[in-house]
Amino acid sequence: MRRFLINQGKSLLDNTRRQHHTTRRFLSILPSTSAPVPVPSRAPLVSLSRFLSSTSKMAASDSASSLPVTIDSINPKVLKCEYAVRGEIVNIAQKLQDDLKSNKDAYPFDEIIYCNIGNPQSLGQLPIKFFREVLALCDHTSLLDESETHGLFSTDSIDRAWKILDQIPGRATGAYSHSQGIKGLRDTIAAGMEARDGFPVDPNDIFLTDGASPAIHMMLQLLLSSEKDGILCPIPQYPLYSASIALNGGSLVPYYLDEATGWGLEISDLKKQVEEARSKGIAVRALVVINPGNPTGQVLAEENQRDIVNFCKQEGLVLLADEVYQENVYVSDKKFHSFKKVARSLGYGEKDISLVSFQSISKGYYGECGKRGGYMEVTGFTSDVREQIYKLATVNLCSNISGQILASLVMSPPKPGDDSYDSYIAERDGILTSMARRAKTLEEALNNLEGVTCNRAEGAMYLFPRIDLPQKAIEAAETANTAPDAFYCKRLLNATGIVVVPGSGFGQVPGTWHFRCTILPQEEKIPDIVNRLTEFHKSFMDEFRN
Amino acid sequence: MRRFLINQGKSLLDNTRRQHHTTRRFLSILPSTSAPVPVPSRAPLVSLSRFLSSTSKMAASDSASSLPVTIDSINPKVLKCEYAVRGEIVNIAQKLQDDLKSNKDAYPFDEIIYCNIGNPQSLGQLPIKFFREVLALCDHTSLLDESETHGLFSTDSIDRAWKILDQIPGRATGAYSHSQGIKGLRDTIAAGMEARDGFPVDPNDIFLTDGASPAIHMMLQLLLSSEKDGILCPIPQYPLYSASIALNGGSLVPYYLDEATGWGLEISDLKKQVEEARSKGIAVRALVVINPGNPTGQVLAEENQRDIVNFCKQEGLVLLADEVYQENVYVSDKKFHSFKKVARSLGYGEKDISLVSFQSISKGYYGECGKRGGYMEVTGFTSDVREQIYKLATVNLCSNISGQILASLVMSPPKPGDDSYDSYIAERDGILTSMARRAKTLEEALNNLEGVTCNRAEGAMYLFPRIDLPQKAIEAAETANTAPDAFYCKRLLNATGIVVVPGSGFGQVPGTWHFRCTILPQEEKIPDIVNRLTEFHKSFMDEFRN
Missing domain, CATH: 3.40.640.10 (Type I PLP-dependent aspartate aminotransferase-like (Major domain))
Incomplete structure (x- = not known):
């Protein structure tokens, strides 16, 4: 059963072609003379129904020819638009995650790790306490009249909440504001x-x-x-x-x-x-x-x-x-x-x-x-x-x-002397220094992989390594009707549960292949991610090495 | 001084022509054979600078011919779009409101009453307590670990916050959710x-x-x-x-x-x-x-x-x-x-x-x-x-x-037996029955005005009375380069501080004139609004009666 499901998942992942369309679009924009991968036009989405059931309803409406709106009658600009950061691979990952709950044994990993998007709190980062204190007080303003509040909230969060409420006409946090925002x-x-x-x-x-x-x-x-x-x-x-x-x-x-x-x-x-x-x-x-x-x-x-x-x-x-x-x-x-x-x-x-x-x-x-x-x-x-x-x-x-x-x-966090200042600084610096360490560790790990080069992450939340894919992998991707970098990323997801975004979603020099990976998984998980990535990459290269 | 400022304001209000464009657009859409008001094309916005200073910066950039973007080079669809609910009259009202702070004696009213938009809390309506309790607990989740919280929050708001947090992956209220929203x-x-x-x-x-x-x-x-x-x-x-x-x-x-x-x-x-x-x-x-x-x-x-x-x-x-x-x-x-x-x-x-x-x-x-x-x-x-x-x-x-x-x-408020239920029902019914009374009072007052007919507000938050404007008022509007209903609404604002939206912002049968007025001012203010409106309307009709 376990092997069957893995193989089924793999075949589903490899057979899809959405990522490909993204590639094609970029290739047509870029001043390139040769498209490295031939792309069939409008190949149908293949048998993803099981994995897509929660966002689309194939059964209910696919044969419904009497419905007025068809894919050919909608705004072509909508059809043309692509947004890879939440594209096909993320959809597949969400379905895998659902399936993991009931079929834990079917997969060689315990959890899906979303490195596709800069979404720190989804990976366990905690919000800055001062910010949330102020927010809660502004949401439920009658807390400000209660004596217990002083035991529960920092004094500067209470002061700040008052200041903000005084800036809002009528202290009405539930009213539409000026269209540019509260003055x-x-x-x-x-x-x-x-x-x-x-x-x-x-x-x-x-x-x-x-x-x-x-x-x-x-x-x-x-x-x-x-x-x-x-x-x-x-x-x-x-x-x-x-x-x-x-x-x-x-x-x-x-x-x-x-x-x-x-x-x-x-x-x-x-x-x-x-x-x-x-x-x-x-x-x-x-x-x-x-x-x-x-x-x-x-x-x-x-x-x-x-x-x-x-x-x-x-x-x-x-x-x-x-x-x-x-x-x-x-x-x-x-x-x-x-x-x-x-x-x-x-x-x-x-x-x-x-x-x-x-x-x-x-x-x-x-x-x-x-x-x-x-x-x-x-x-x-x-x-x-x-x-x-x-x-x-x-x-x-x-x-x-x-x-x-x-x-x-x-833009106006706690200042020296404020009740929250020390804890605020500790939270802020803890997050930023940890991000810097995570970026460094992942960058080094990526540069240790065969055929992978990765510039340093000087800022932001991402690494964008280049993968020198073997010709055999490119051919296999072609056979699977998928862009080569999407082929790699789907294989990675399938083998490790790690979700990254193919470079073709961002654009890249034609004939080069990349993926984007966030540096955001919590620090204690990084060694495991490095191990999984390294192991997967080795076996991928062993399978496809020229 | 007082008289000067009023007259200055009046002339500013009457001279503007934005509302007019709205009228023209609707007239061109509607299958009408005659446009009741001749409209000059692209008349310049006249001397509103004092009243518009906080949203535009005339002085800084008007003569700046070296800037790359001009009104003729932007997307014409943007130019064509109009949104009267926050249009010119509201801009003027905001400036009047600012001016009121320093020039209280210059106006025959103490405050601006915004009846232009369905924005209940801006007019003093309080939020439903249960909803805000839950929101505050979800914003600042560590409150849920504190014993004092049980004295400050209803038990069902605490239960509900836990339930909602359990529905959010990782309880991360600061993370991007599924694009359709949290499942x-x-x-x-x-x-x-x-x-x-x-x-x-x-x-x-x-x-x-x-x-x-x-x-x-x-x-x-x-x-x-x-x-x-x-x-x-x-x-x-x-x-x-x-x-x-x-x-x-x-x-x-x-x-x-x-x-x-x-x-x-x-x-x-x-x-x-x-x-x-x-x-x-x-x-x-x-x-x-x-x-x-x-x-x-x-x-x-x-x-x-x-x-x-x-x-x-x-x-x-x-x-x-x-x-x-x-x-x-x-x-x-x-x-x-x-x-x-x-x-x-x-x-x-x-x-x-x-x-x-x-x-x-x-x-x-x-x-x-x-x-x-x-x-x-x-x-x-x-x-x-x-x-x-x-x-x-x-x-x-x-x-x-x-x-x-x-x-x-x-969609899931407190239920019978819940800690918050009685207070929730009292808040909800208090608001709805008061709205019904306010709608009725305003409807009756409007129907008592000369040349005004108003259908009942069966629902929503608005009345949309029809005003049979005298020919002399229509001609005065024409002279002032303004749609007749906008002319009336600007005069109303100027005389009473009451902000309503001309019917031309919503479309109407050509040759008929309306305005939209919300039923949302707090109930104790309704008699004064009725008085101001009645007095204004009388003097307007006296000025323009055929």
Whole structure:
């Protein structure tokens, strides 16, 4: 029974082809002359029904020809959009996890380890206590009137809750707020950014959103009218950008990060790609830079950032700065600098450069992904364009107030002398130093594998190793109708329970293969993960070595 | 000074023209032969700078010709989109409110009363205690380990928090959840819906979202490929629909609700509009029904609902049922029936009809707008189309967990025998009966005004009175470059501090004028609002009577 189920799972995993479509899309975007893998068009999804039963309902509706909506009648932009971070491999992993409960003996592992997504608390990281104390007090404000509360909560969390409640009109934490977010919280955030950068921040430039994703969608929706509008995106990139560009009907104009120089960003490549896009009639509207990098983990040098800012100025591009990993830097020779600070240091003001910086409470050391808080700072737009951005914000009324409160807290944590300060610092530094150790251990382990090279994770939460796959593995993937890196990742999942995302979901130089793996499993689990990964990789290479 | 400021404000208010554009858009959609008001194209926004200073930065960037993004280069769909509920009049009100702080003597009122939006807690309604207790315990879980907690929280809130935490993988309330929402919470919601309707609900049909708005956007994004795809929407409608249709590049196909029969929905009119749209080459994809109605407040009769379901079945339309006011019914002769229940009662199953029901935690008696919780139940779609809906959900990762928890709580409130039950019932019934009284008082007051007729608010949170504006007022509006109903609403705001939304923001039969007013100000304020409104209306009519 055990062997049967394993083999069944393996065959199911290998036979699927969704990942492949992602590959194809990227290959068609990238200026490549040869696609390394032939891709059949619209191959049917094969017999995944058992494993997909909880998100789709094959039995109920598959033969229902009388239903009005068909896959051919929906918005083709939706069909085109792909989001690998929660794509097919994660769906399979979720089904395996369900199956594990009843069929423990059927698998060579006890649990699924989700290294596919930067979701620290799902892997056991605890929330920062001060933040949650304040949140609870703001949710259930009558606690503030009870004497027992002083025994249960730190004094600074009580003070902070009062301060925040006084910033909310009518202290109504259950009311829609201003569409940009509660003004007093934006003041706090602006002050935190000013302290970080040393340059003034106008709270009215801040738009609070449900995580950074809706802010990114909003800006791309503003900038993209048709496929004749292009956005320069790094390859590899975080697939939210390609997904949102696809949904908004624009064109992704790729520029390559150079793996050989630690995922460096070459201005000459940017220039080349802009010129090529323009020669095809594409108006390049903006440049996306992710710093620290996702999935690549590099932290840009300040000089490189200056070049990028100057490039945007010269070429008339909006700079979309994804800075959600600004607190995740693990190496002493690199430091995070916001693009706003770099631009202002160069002397560029409001009238010189259009710059949007995205921030999130999902990342950092706090990792409050489920609270869906985030914001963007929008500078360098004319007032009529700003009004349109504001209008877009109003259509969804406002972002959730708990996320707004948390966004203000992470930009204004306890200070020396506060009741919570010592425990807060211990929590924060404990998480960040452990992440740095985990990144180092995993990086070294990956570099010890045959045919694998991995740049260091200077920041963010990921490693993005390159795998030199043997020709036989590539052929086997081809036979299984799967991209080679997806083939590897599915095999890895099946053998170890470790979930990673194939490089084809992020884009990569054609003919190279990667995967993205988070550094987030709790530290005590890392040795076991290294062992499982090493053992799997050996046996994979033994099976397919040329 | 006092008189100067009033007049200055009045002139600012009258000179603006945004509302006008809204009118024009609706007029161009509606099958009308004559536009009652000539509209200049692209008239500049006039001297609102003092009143708009906190959301736009005229001084900094207006003359900045070197910035890359101009109003002519942004996505024209964004320009086309309008959202009157948070439109120009609300912006002006916010500025007036700020100005009131320092210039109390300049205005004939002490406060701004926001009747523009269904936002109960902003007007003083308190949250339901049980819900907030559970939320606080889930936010700050270590409270559950403290003995003092039993003195501070009800026993059923503690039990419920444990139950919910056990439903969340790893009890991690700070982790991204499944993209459809936490499975255990969906189970609870499904059970609540089953109890309501008496028909089975599959938890995997439920998609939890940050309020109902993102769910509505998601479905419209799926269905709309171009302006050749149309969505049947009621006129008057909630402007989220027109905004989202504009952003997604589709066509709004209007059908009129009949004011004379209490905002009845005539199948014959639906049929006529579908045929007319089809004759123009528009593929009508879906029918939006808002029940109880927004802005109109009617509750559909079950027979009418059956006709609507049959119509959708016959015409091959997706039925998009906006049921966010399902708990807000104020009259004993009407009752809320979900469209799902009506469809199933008619014998239509999964294979027969495509039906999406939207629900929100912002409305009901709880009014937790700021928590941004909601969901849709998606039934009657083929598995491949469902996969695309799921993919759209994954792109934003998941909705906020506090909103998810609240969505489960409102569908599973305390039961007889629970510690919180009596206080919960008292809170719930207190709010609902007060809302019913407020609706009645305001309706009667409106019907007492010269030239005003107002249907009863059977449900939802709004009244939508019709004003028979004198010709002289229409001409004055024309001179002021403003739609007549917007002219009236701005005058009302200026004279009383009461914020309502002009009917032109929702659509109305050409040549008729309305405004939407919520029933939400706290009950003790209603007499004063009635007085202010009555006094204003008298003086307005005296000024403009033919």
